[in-house]
Structure formats: structure tokens, C-alpha cells
Amino acid sequence: MRMLDRVARKPWIWSWVAAFVVWFATIMVTGGASTLDLSQAALTFAAFSIIVGIGQMFVITLGPGNVDLSVPSTMTLAGTVALKLMDVDNAMILAGLGVAVLIGIGVGILNYALIKALRIPPIIATLSMSFIVQSAAIWTNRGLRIKPPNFLADFTIANTLGIPNVAIIALVISVIAWFLLERTIYGRWISAIGQSMPAAKMAGIPVDGTRFVTYVFCAVLASLAGYLLACFSGGAALNMGTEYLLMSIAVVVLGGTAVAGGDSNVPGIWGASLFMFLVVSMLNTYGLGAGIRLIMTGLIIISVIMLAGGRQPGVR
Amino acid sequence: MTGEKLKAIVEVADAKVCFGAVKALDGVTLAILPGECLGLVGHNGAGKSTIVSVINGGLTPHQGNISGDGEVLTRYGINSARARGVRCVFQELSLCPNLTVVENTRMMHRHLGGFGWRKRAKEVIERSLDAVFPGHGIASDRSVGELSITERQMVEIATAFSHAGVAPRLVILDEPTSSLDASLAEQMLTYVRRFIAAGGSVIFISHILNEILTTASRIVVMKDGRIVADRPAGDWTERGLVEAMGSVVKGEAHRRAVRDLAAAPVVVEQGGSGMPFRARRGELVGFAGLAGHGQTRMLMKLHAAQSSDWLPRRDPAVTFVAGDRHLNGVFELWSILKNLSIGSLGDLATRGMINAAAEAERGAEWKRRIDIRTQDLANRILSLSGGNQQKVLFARALSTRAPVVLMDDPMRGVDVGTKQEVYEIVRQQALGGRTFVWYSTEMEEVCLCDRVYVFREGAIVAELAGDAVSEENILAASFRGAAA
Secondary structure: OHHHHHHHHOOOHHHHHHHHHHHHHHHHHHOOOOHHHHHHHHHHHHHHHHHHHHHHHHHHHOOOOOOOOOHHHHHHHHHHHHHHHHOOOHHHHHHHHHHHHHHHHHHHHHHHHHHHHOOOOHHHHHHHHHHHHHHHHHHHHOOOOOOOOHHHHHHHHOEEOOEEHHHHHHHHHHHHHHHHHHHEHHHHHHHHHHHOHHHHHHOOOOHHHHHHHHHHHHHHHHHHHHHHHHHHOOOOOOOOOOOHHHHHHHHHHHOOOOOOOOOOOHHHHHHHHHHHHHHHHHHHHOOOOHHHHHHHHHHHHHHHHHHHHOOOOOOO | OOOOOOOOOEEEEEEEEEEOOEEEEEEEEEEEOOOOEEEEEOOOOOOHHHHHHHHOOOOOOOEEEEEEOOEEEOOOOHHHHHHOOEEEEOOOOOOOOOOEHHHHHHHHOHHHOOOOHHHHHHHHHHHHHHHHOOOOOOOOOOEHHHOOHHHHHHHHHHHHHOOEOEOOOEEEEEOOOOOOOHHHHHHHHHHHHHHHHOOOEEEEEOOOHHHHHHHOOEEEEEEOOEEEEEEEHHHOOHHHHHHHHOOOOOOOOOOOOOOOOOOOOEEEEEOOOOOOEEEEOOOEEEEEEOOOOOHHHHHHHHHHHHOOOOOOOOOOOEEEEOOOHHHHOOOOOOEHHHHHHHHHHHHHEEOOEEOHHHHHHHHHHHHHHOOOOOOOOOOEHHHOOHHHHHHHHHHHHHOOOOOEEEEEOOOOOOOHHHHHHHHHHHHHHHHOOOEEEEEOOOHHHHOOOOEEEEEEOOEEEEEEEHHHOOHHHHHHHHOOOOOO
């Protein structure tokens, strides 16, 4: 009983419960026929939200007002430029990955430069950055749809031991993120800054350096997700990042990370990302119209947040 | 009261106010009669602001009662105070910067509402500005944010004396001249005298003793939440006031021996508008003066000059103990241990990875050394009492390797026992070669220091060393015009 009580206090538990309930409700309708398919699809699609969401979570942890809205355009630009560079050539895979990461670093640097040098609030700075980055993507892509190298295309849709490869990548990134947050000085610093910037400054934390690294980290994860998504979906499209703008923020909030900053958690991102995919597929399975589906999605998200909102924050 | 009985505009009888363990007012009885200017003086924390808040209705005393015009007022608040003509000018300017002077006037006078209020408010404020500060040159349609601090203060004073519906009968002026130059201050004081002569009353708080002596008709000295002297202004001298504000005899038992540190190397230096600041190795340097006269800003400046916002430093040069815990001290979501170790994570980690065992050990060591009262360091920081939270902040700073410790009035709300423990640690560490820069609003603490800088109006105005560090000298330097 005490064990149960302790688990119920974890902020991430609600997104997991919600994901499981929805998963169960869906396979009950299909009579368990496509359980494995559904689970694999959920893991695959959730993997992209997880990668983007973790970056967003680091930024949101920095405190009120910190959010990166340039995530979708960064994904698009990284995807298009990388695919163009690789040009269906298997030998160029690592070069493509390198370019994607460099794009992420560049966007991150520019984001923080805008925030710091021009003293623009992050929400405005990253939004205006996203227009510039999106334009750059349109300019390089010119509406062409370039195919990914065969090896990458196969790799991103394949499974290892029944688990989608992209989900394994997301897991590795999650473990690294968890380690950064819980075990390193850097993790302590971003949590401290998120709780109180003046206090962090007076405690001797290099506040600007830490925030800068965090914005770069977020952009790099976004471009990595863009790279994988472009390969997975058989080519980069200009609108491929769009849905990840709200998705990346939604999974952070649903996952139990404090919107006011200072408190983050990685497992919640998994539960929330799986939940977001499963809700849509459940409503699809029920054969509901598009309008009803959106309304239901909204209502379900609100109720999960309300449920999770009643919790007592645990000791950190 | 003797002679014919004038009825007091406001009378406070035996008022007591406590903030936690601190007695802000300890049984104060004060009556303000029509046609008198009451000067109110006292050092930081003497209770001046608290009694003012009680009189203007902002604070209900926990004990005692308030009466006005001979009748006891049971429900006394800001609105009923205003309805009786009690007005207040605060040190912290209370105008809305985004509104114009006229709009601010409207906010103060509820009777100005209705059609055409702009015209009426304009008349009211301009009449008052012209009366108090002839030739002021302030256009009443400008927004307050555009005005200089002096002009804002002028508007604030004029608003308090303005007449719309309810005439001002008692105006409280809390350090009104701090941002006025000499000629404007003289204009205002002249107006105050006229106002008094016409039967109005004023409570006048100022750290410029000259003003008080020449303007007030009666002077009340407060100390530790009590009134210690109440005499007509003619009976006072500057010296007498300074003496009455200080404690008569203070135990000098635990006073430190005078140490000669002239040979020790200088570790921090900082120029400024006043005298330069300098601290030597192993020295206890005190910052004194009235609260809010630039001491905290100086500490922030020292901290900013010695630390980087971009790159972590391998060897921290300074560390900071916050006095305002909620603003720049504790991390509220964290455990006690994390709050303690955040300052010295560099020593507890290898290649950026925190060594949990070393962290726990460091925590346990300091829990014992300064006796943080908790079952478990994994408890949340907010589960501790204020004094124990402050101890955690001390431990955070003292456990670093930084050679200089900056302390921003860290003993606010800390009980006596804890204070003694911390004094002892500070003294030992200073002997070990650490430098402490200590801003305190408490005389007793300032007197523990080897050398003291006294601040006034944002600058260092006096430096006291060795035996010259005394309450009397500090008070004399804090109050302008009392240096003689």
C-alpha cells in the first residue's frame, strides 16, 4: 500500500496510466487482433515526439517564459539539407547526420544570441527564428522530395527484437537526458535556474552559459528528430515539422514536468508521447469523424492534466 | 494631557504588532493633535514604518486600539483613514508609472469620479503642486514614468496635500526629502509650516536631523518597537537625538580584540561614487548605515565583478549569503541537501558527474557543524524554519573554497541562539584567513567587525576602524548633518 502511495506521487505516473488505459480501450475494440502492430506503431511514432520533447523539456525547465518555438522549422531544415547532401548515397549517411547536428547547433546559437543580445523574450526570439529557418528550408528544398539513402530508409522502419529502431534511439537519448538531469552538475544548474534565476546567479552558477548550452541542446535534438523523420517517411517535406510545435510542448506538460520550470522528468515524456499517439488511433478505431476526434482529443488531454494537477509534488 | 483638551486626530493606545518572533511594536501610545508637526526618528527596525502603517490603516495592531476625534474606532482601515483625512507619502514611491499625473490623482481621490473627472483632477493636482512647489514646471498630462525621481516625489507630496472632497488633516511624510534637492526641500518644509499653522497635522520622518529639528514641534524617538523619548522640539539637539536613538549601555563583552591587518594582502577592491572599498585577507568588513542606502547594491556589484555568467570557474572567488531568502536564496523545489551543495558542486564531482556519496558526506558534516535541525537532509528545504533555512544558506557559502564571503544582512528573522553559533563560525573562519564582507542592519553585528563602511545615499561616506567602530559613530555618520 505504501509502495502504491509512493508510485502515485510520481509526477509521470499519470501519463503512463492514461497511455495504458487508451491502449487497452483500443485493443478491446479490435479484439486483440492487432495488439502487436498497434504497440509497434505507437512506439515508432512516439519516438519522434520523445526526441523533440526531451529537448523542449530541458528548455522549459529553465523557468517561466523559456520555450523553443523554432523546433518544427529546425526539424524541416535539418531533414531537407541532410537528405539533399546524402543524395540517396549510403556512403554519405554519417556526413548527413553531421550536417543535421551542425544545423541544430547553428540554430541554437542564433536563438540564444537573439534572446541575449537583443533582449527579446525567448518565445518571440525563437518564433522569429523559426520563420528564418523555415524560409531557408524552402529555399534549399524548392519543393523537391528527395528520397533518403536505402539503408537509412530501411533502418528507420525496421525492428530489432520486435522493437522499432527509432524507439531504441529514443531510449538511448532518454537515458542520456536522464543522466544529465539527475547525475551531473549541468542538470542541477538548469533546475536551479528554473527555480530562481537571481538565486542561481548568487549561488555562483554561470547562468548564461547554462542557458546557452540548453538552447543548443534542444535545437540539436530537434534536428536529429528531423533527420530521422525525413528518412522514416521516405523524404523530407516542408510541413513535416508542423505538428511537433504543439506536440513537443504537450508531451512535456502531460509528462508532469513543471511548466513553471525547475522540475523535469524523463519517464513522463514517454507516457505522454505514447498517449498522444494512442488517443488518435483509438478514436480512429472507433470510426469517429474528424471534428469529433479533435474535440475528444482536447477533452481527454484536459482531463489527464486535471487528474495529474491534483498531485502533491514529490521531494526532489 | 494638560490644559484645554484638544481632541487628537488619531490616537493609538498601547499598540502591539508582532511579525513572528519579532516585536515590531511593543506597546506604543501616540496621539497626534491638530496643528502639530510630530517628528519621528529612530534607527532601522525601530518601528517607525510600523507605527505609520497602523496610523494610516494599512496594518491592524494585534493588541491595542485606535481612536479618532475622541471616539474609539473599531473598524479602522485604509479607506476609513482616508475618509478622516489621513494621507501618507511613502519612501517607496507609490504612483503608477504608466498613468499620467492627472490619472494618478484620480486614483487617490474617489470623489473625483464621474463625467469630466480629468478636468477636475487636473485642477486639484495643479492647485496643490502650485501651492507646495511654486514654479515646479511639471505638466500634469505627462505620464509618471517619464518624470524624474525628484518630480515623482514632488507629485506624490502634492497629491497627499491636495484637497478634493475630503480635506487632508494628517499627512504622514516618510523620508519625503530623500530625493529632493535643498531648495525643493525648503519649499516643501515651508509649505508644511503653513499647513500646520492652518491647523493641519504632519508626522515627519527623516534621517536628516536638521530638518526635523527646524520643522517639528514635538519629536518622538523610537527604539526596538517602543517610544523612548517624547519632548518638544525646542528641548532637543542633534547630539541628544543621536544619543537617544542608540542604546545607552550595550554589553561589550563579546567584542573582538582589535587586530592589526594592515600587512595582510588586499583581496577585494571596488571604486564607487563615494570612498573606495577595500578588504584584506582575513578581515571582517562591515557595511552599515540606514537600510536601502546602497549596501546590497554594493554587495551585488562585488559579486558580479568576481564571477562569470558564461563559464564556470574552477576556483570561485566570492560566495554570497542571501538575506532575502525567497528572492535570491533558497531553491524551493529542492531538498535541504541539494540546496546546501549547489555552491560547491565543483568539488563534489568528477568530470561533471556528481559524486552522490561525497555530497551526502559533505551535507552530514555541515548538518553537524552548524546544527541544522532536521531528521533527514532529503526533506524539502521549506520544511525547515526560517532560521534553519538561513543556516543552510550559510553552510552553502561556507562550504565553498571561495576566499571572500559576502553577506547581505543574513540574520533577518534568525533567533538569538543561531546568531551566536554563526558568529562563532564566522570568527573562526576569519582567523583562518577568510574575508567576510558583512552588511547588517543590526548594530551588534556591525560592531563585531574589524572595519566598517557607512553608507548613505548609495555611496560610502565614512570608514571606521578598530575602536572607532561604535554605535554612536555609526549613527552619527548615517544621519546627515549630525557628523559634528
